[in-house]
Amino acid sequence: MSDYPAVRTLMGPGPSDIHPRVLQALARPTIGHLDPQFVALMDKVKVLLRYAFKTENPLTMAVSAPGSAGMETCFTNLMEPGDKVLVCINGVFGKRMLENVTRLGGIPVVLEFPWGEAVDPAKVEQALKADSEIAIVAFVHAETSTGVCSDPKPIADLARQHDCLTIVDTVTGLGGIELDVDGWGLDAVYSGSQKCLSCVPGLSPVTFNDRAIAKIKARTHPVPSWFLDLTLVMDYWLDSEGTGGKRAYHHTAPVNSIYALHESLVMLKNEGLENSWQRHAAMHQKLAQGLEALGLELIVDSSIRLPQLNLVKIPEGIDDAAFRKQLLEKYNLEIGAGLGAFAGKAWRIGLMGYAAREENIQLCLGAIKETLAEMRS
Amino acid sequence: MSDYPAVRTLMGPGPSDIHPRVLQALARPTIGHLDPQFVALMDKVKVLLRYAFKTENPLTMAVSAPGSAGMETCFTNLMEPGDKVLVCINGVFGKRMLENVTRLGGIPVVLEFPWGEAVDPAKVEQALKADSEIAIVAFVHAETSTGVCSDPKPIADLARQHDCLTIVDTVTGLGGIELDVDGWGLDAVYSGSQKCLSCVPGLSPVTFNDRAIAKIKARTHPVPSWFLDLTLVMDYWLDSEGTGGKRAYHHTAPVNSIYALHESLVMLKNEGLENSWQRHAAMHQKLAQGLEALGLELIVDSSIRLPQLNLVKIPEGIDDAAFRKQLLEKYNLEIGAGLGAFAGKAWRIGLMGYAAREENIQLCLGAIKETLAEMRS
Structure with a gap:
């Protein structure tokens, strides 16, 4: 060796320390990504992720790539060229959201806060009142570059009042601090496997509610990524849930990483x-x-x-x-x-x-x- | 458990059978993605991938996501909106290339072949002669949906004669059949970890030559993906190669999957x-x-x-x-x-x-x- x-x-x-149980799970023999046993495991992962996110969203799953790809999944599916997006920046990962918006042809409205401070809902309200064309509010729950927690609920409330969707980064939040996707009314949320879930890096848990899915289904431009197109990914992750039945092939899932994520989520559930x-x-x-x-x-x-x-x-x-x-x-x-x-x-x-x-x-x-x-x- | x-x-x-050595490597304790030991391992992986691809291309690495993302890395970086791309289709994965071209705003020129047959260089030549605006020729070396091998060298020769770049899918080819990236003059090539390399699914080895990099550097539109933007990924994979020095953070690499890829490449090198x-x-x-x-x-x-x-x-x-x-x-x-x-x-x-x-x-x-x-x- x-x-x-x-x-x-x-x-x-x-990445954070990984429990030996998770590493052991990772090394289990690989099975096919369409094997009924693997499909059944995917179903369990979805249920456990819903628990971790505190959501009933059916479209809750793990993107087969790191958190940055989870971020991109949100922007590339929810935002169309020409959409106006309020991007709240109080660190590196808010800036990265802005990169997503501009690269994908969105119109950013930037709200900057000093590094080390939280996103201020009052400023968000001002910005939303000042520009009725804003369609999406994007912000970071747990800013990994500064160690700051912003409070998602008031921001999400304001967004809904102004008929906007929210895209929320909780890469470092999930499992480590309070998060209540349904209770707070967050629309599209992404995280990472390698932070408070103690799993190996390489997967991005995401969840989307019905408002987010409606926006995706109403798109007039194709999603500019085949790999991250949720209408395709859904066919693989969601078809015939709970039946263990056959699903549409999309891409080859990172089978072993999903073993590890499952084990880390089981441990989270056991702990509470x-x-x-x-x-x-x-x-x-x-x-x-x-x-x-x-x-x-x-x-x-x-x-x-x-x-x-x-x-x-x-x-x-x-x-x-x-x-x-x-x-x-x-x-x-x-x-x-x-x-x-x-x-x-x-x-x-x-x-x-x-x-x-x-x-x-x-x-x-x-x-x-x-x-x-x-x-x- | x-x-x-x-x-x-x-x-x-x-995915194919995985050697127990590779699974054991996968389960090694995770270290940081910027740890000097991990940076040194990335350097080894690059050298071994160059061996497997038969190339001296410095930009040879593993995309942190499955083969579909490797495909997308090629199209999203090499192709700009409005570029004309000759897409050779003789199975599912040629069709997926076409999906990439259309979603990203390219202009496809489609050359279809019956399923079960190879891409015919004579037809490629006709198409290139008929349309001098074609800038890229895309084809599948080893078509996983049909079990057909197309011969890359004559197609690449024609592409170069007509001043086109090649994008080549060898997801199923790498390590299993003859492949000579430099000898054949292939410009952008992507593969997968889970086929003839016997590694876990989730990584996409890619290689780009100087002609491909020149095209990327000459872009007038930003790459519409932050995650797959090679000018950023390069800073993480290539900076200070061989020095074990610090690199620019881009995303959190799937550390354990890279352990596995390294081990599978060591085994390939040992076998020859x-x-x-x-x-x-x-x-x-x-x-x-x-x-x-x-x-x-x-x-x-x-x-x-x-x-x-x-x-x-x-x-x-x-x-x-x-x-x-x-x-x-x-x-x-x-x-x-x-x-x-x-x-x-x-x-x-x-x-x-x-x-x-x-x-x-x-x-x-x-x-x-x-x-x-x-x-x-």
Whole structure:
């Protein structure tokens, strides 16, 4: 066997630590993507994803590619050229939404917020009142680049009042913080497998409600992607649900990754969704207290802080890259670099999924303490 | 552990049997997608893919999604709206190329061939002579829906003479039959991980030469996909090659699937590319003789037959679905149904990668013989 990778503790912005059960599931023998046993597993994954998203949406599934493709699935299907989209930007992933809109021929209306702050519903309301042509409101629930949580419900309420659809990024949110797709009335939502679900990277759970599907069915332009066209993907994921019957071939599903996602969702269900949120919150409290005891400063205000992604200000005089390198090489501990406005200014310490546990906090705090002391001596 | 899938022998059109070494590699502990160890592994994967494709193209890598996304990567980057594309269709996957062209605003010139026949270079030449505006020639090397091999070299020669780029589908070809990307002058080529490479489904190896890259760099319209935009993907896969240095973050790579791809490519290299082609040819001969001895007819003429995918005419009076169900349930053997023009008329028996071995042929011939006898009695 060649090139066995190091065993790391993953406390960056994702991928996060993966439970050995999930890795074992991943390595089960591959079966055909149209095998009745696999079709039955897809049905189970849909049911479990609905649980995780808190939705009854039939069109809830995993896109066969990373979160970026989940984002693109939303924009490429829901938006037509010429559609006006309000894009709320408070970090890297809001900017990426804007990239999607402009590349696909949408007309963006950009609402920018300072990095480290949440999307302000009052500003969203102003923008919607100022422009009645806006058809879609796009925003990030859990901004992975800043560690900020924006509150989806008031934004979704406003969008509906103004007859707009919402596209919501919760790549880092799903399983880690409260999310209530149906209760909050979110229309199109995408996530990633490799964050708080503790699954391998490469899949993007998505869910679409009837309003979103109606918009897709009313399209006048073809979806500019065959691979991501939901009207085709639906035939593969939804046909004859629960019957284990034959489905239309679309593409070859990443069978083994679906095994892993299933196992991670079973584990989430066993723990209980609310318990998982609670665990992330509790581990965050503990980490935050420990970091503050070391004299470190958390950048994001505690009222809008994501428990699963902690932005820590790099102390004066500490070399960012050298510090992270030491953590990686000496302790096999990965923490994340800052992105965008926070590059070189902050570390991103993730507590996602299986990584949000007591032993990781001890390792992380201990390694940081020792490394800071060494670098300062 | 929940829901352990059956252990199948995969002799359909893919996914194919996966060597246990590849499954073990898949289950190695996940590391970060920017970890120096992972970056070094990506470099190894690029070198091994160049070996498999027979190319020196620096831009040789794996798209983080199935073969359909590899196809889309080629069209979405190389073709601009208004570009005229000669699409050669002799099966399902040529039709899918046409879908890509039309959805992305290209102008297709369609050249259709009967299912079960190869792309005829003489017809390609006629079409290119008849329309000097054609900018791209798209065709399938190994048509998975019909089991037909088209000869890429004369088509590529003609394309170059007429100042056209080629986009070539060899999803089922790579590793199973002769392929010489540089020697044949192919410009943009895509494949899949789950066919003759015996890797898990979910990745699409691709390679682009300088002519293809020049076309991408000369674009006047933005690539309508952020996820598949090669100018961005390149920054992640190519920056500072060989240095193990830092790369630009684009998306979170499917780390574990890359472990598996690496292992399958190491195995291909160890066997030797030409030896792998030879093994597929030899196993095909043996299977074909065995099937003919059972009175079964191979549909595709032996001169253009893909050894790794055998179209077998369903004998009169045999119920297609019941027959395949029996193979699956009694022998855990998957063979493929016919697609498109061959639906209900043919079976597709794959001998791809690790599935192309003596024990599989014995199982397949034995199970078919017994099942035919039972159904006829």
